[in-house]
Amino acid sequence: METTPSYDSAKVFYVRIDPSIQAAEELIRSLYYLLWLPGYFGYNWDALYDCLRDLSWVPCHKIVLVHESLPELPRDDLKIYLEILRDSVLDWIGDDGRELEVVFKEVDRAVVGSLLKN
Structure with missing residues:
Protein backbone atom coordinates (compact mmCIF):
# COMPACT_ATOMS: atom_id res chain seq x y z
CA MET A 1 0.00 0.00 0.00
CA GLU A 2 1.38 3.37 -1.04
CA THR A 3 1.26 6.12 1.56
CA THR A 4 1.31 9.87 1.17
CA PRO A 5 4.47 11.43 2.58
CA SER A 6 4.16 13.32 5.85
CA TYR A 7 5.77 16.64 6.70
CA ASP A 8 6.21 18.90 9.69
CA SER A 9 3.44 21.47 9.17
CA ALA A 10 5.47 24.12 10.98
CA LYS A 11 8.18 23.86 8.32
CA VAL A 12 6.31 22.85 5.16
CA PHE A 13 3.45 24.51 3.31
CA TYR A 14 1.44 21.41 2.39
CA VAL A 15 -1.13 21.60 -0.40
CA ARG A 16 -3.37 18.68 -1.34
CA ILE A 17 -4.78 18.90 -4.85
CA ASP A 18 -8.42 17.79 -4.99
CA PRO A 19 -8.50 14.58 -7.07
CA SER A 20 -12.01 15.33 -8.35
CA ASP A 54 7.77 33.58 -6.72
CA LEU A 55 5.81 32.27 -3.70
CA SER A 56 7.25 35.06 -1.53
CA TRP A 57 3.93 35.32 0.35
CA VAL A 58 4.14 31.70 1.58
CA PRO A 59 5.63 31.64 5.09
CA CYS A 60 7.49 28.33 4.70
CA HIS A 61 10.70 27.62 2.81
CA LYS A 62 9.34 24.35 1.39
CA ILE A 63 6.06 24.08 -0.53
CA VAL A 64 4.70 20.61 -1.31
CA LEU A 65 1.92 19.95 -3.83
CA VAL A 66 0.46 16.48 -3.25
CA HIS A 67 -1.66 14.77 -5.91
CA GLU A 68 -3.57 11.74 -4.66
CA SER A 69 -4.36 11.15 -8.32
CA LEU A 70 -3.82 13.05 -11.54
CA PRO A 71 -6.40 15.77 -12.15
CA GLU A 72 -8.93 14.52 -14.70
CA LEU A 73 -8.12 17.29 -17.15
CA PRO A 74 -8.24 17.03 -20.92
CA ARG A 75 -4.91 15.63 -22.15
CA ASP A 76 -3.58 18.96 -23.51
CA ASP A 77 -4.38 20.81 -20.26
CA LEU A 78 -2.86 18.03 -18.15
CA LYS A 79 0.32 18.20 -20.24
CA ILE A 80 0.55 21.98 -19.77
CA TYR A 81 -0.03 21.62 -16.02
CA LEU A 82 2.65 18.94 -15.69
CA GLU A 83 5.12 21.01 -17.72
CA ILE A 84 4.48 24.02 -15.48
CA LEU A 85 5.08 21.91 -12.38
CA ARG A 86 8.24 20.35 -13.83
CA ASP A 87 9.67 23.69 -14.94
CA SER A 88 8.82 25.35 -11.63
CA VAL A 89 10.48 22.59 -9.61
CA LEU A 90 13.58 22.73 -11.81
CA ASP A 91 13.74 26.53 -11.59
CA TRP A 92 13.86 26.38 -7.78
CA ILE A 93 16.77 23.89 -7.64
CA GLY A 94 19.80 25.62 -6.16
CA ASP A 95 17.75 28.59 -4.96
CA ASP A 96 18.13 29.31 -1.26
CA GLY A 97 14.76 31.05 -1.06
CA ARG A 98 12.28 28.26 -1.74
CA GLU A 99 11.92 24.59 -2.47
CA LEU A 100 8.98 23.28 -4.45
CA GLU A 101 8.18 19.58 -4.28
CA VAL A 102 5.46 17.91 -6.34
CA VAL A 103 4.19 14.49 -5.28
CA PHE A 104 2.30 11.98 -7.42
CA LYS A 105 1.37 8.38 -6.73
CA GLU A 106 3.63 5.72 -8.23
CA VAL A 107 0.69 4.45 -10.28
CA ASP A 108 0.66 7.79 -12.18
CA ARG A 109 4.38 7.71 -13.04
CA ALA A 110 3.93 6.27 -16.55
CA VAL A 111 1.27 8.81 -17.53
CA VAL A 112 3.30 11.73 -16.18
CA GLY A 113 6.44 10.49 -17.93
CA SER A 114 4.62 9.97 -21.20
CA LEU A 115 3.03 13.42 -21.19
CA LEU A 116 6.31 15.15 -20.34
CA LYS A 117 8.16 13.36 -23.16
CA ASN A 118 5.81 14.55 -25.91
Missing part, protein backbone atom coordinates in the same frame (compact mmCIF):
# COMPACT_ATOMS: atom_id res chain seq x y z
CA ILE A 21 -10.92 18.39 -10.39
CA GLN A 22 -11.91 17.95 -14.04
CA ALA A 23 -11.32 21.32 -15.71
CA ALA A 24 -8.30 23.58 -16.09
CA GLU A 25 -10.23 26.60 -14.81
CA GLU A 26 -11.25 24.66 -11.70
CA LEU A 27 -7.65 23.57 -11.05
CA ILE A 28 -6.28 27.08 -11.50
CA ARG A 29 -8.97 28.55 -9.22
CA SER A 30 -8.26 25.86 -6.61
CA LEU A 31 -4.52 26.59 -6.70
CA TYR A 32 -5.28 30.29 -6.32
CA TYR A 33 -6.89 29.60 -2.94
CA LEU A 34 -4.64 26.76 -1.80
CA LEU A 35 -1.40 28.63 -2.50
CA TRP A 36 -2.70 32.02 -1.30
CA LEU A 37 -1.86 33.48 -4.71
CA PRO A 38 -1.87 37.29 -4.91
CA GLY A 39 -4.91 39.32 -5.96
CA TYR A 40 -3.31 40.24 -9.28
CA PHE A 41 -3.22 36.56 -10.30
CA GLY A 42 -4.41 36.23 -13.90
CA TYR A 43 -6.18 32.84 -13.70
CA ASN A 44 -4.28 31.29 -16.61
CA TRP A 45 -1.34 28.92 -17.13
CA ASP A 46 1.23 31.71 -17.58
CA ALA A 47 0.13 33.40 -14.36
CA LEU A 48 0.33 30.08 -12.51
CA TYR A 49 3.88 29.52 -13.70
CA ASP A 50 4.89 33.07 -12.76
CA CYS A 51 3.45 32.69 -9.26
CA LEU A 52 5.01 29.27 -8.73
CA ARG A 53 8.35 30.96 -9.44
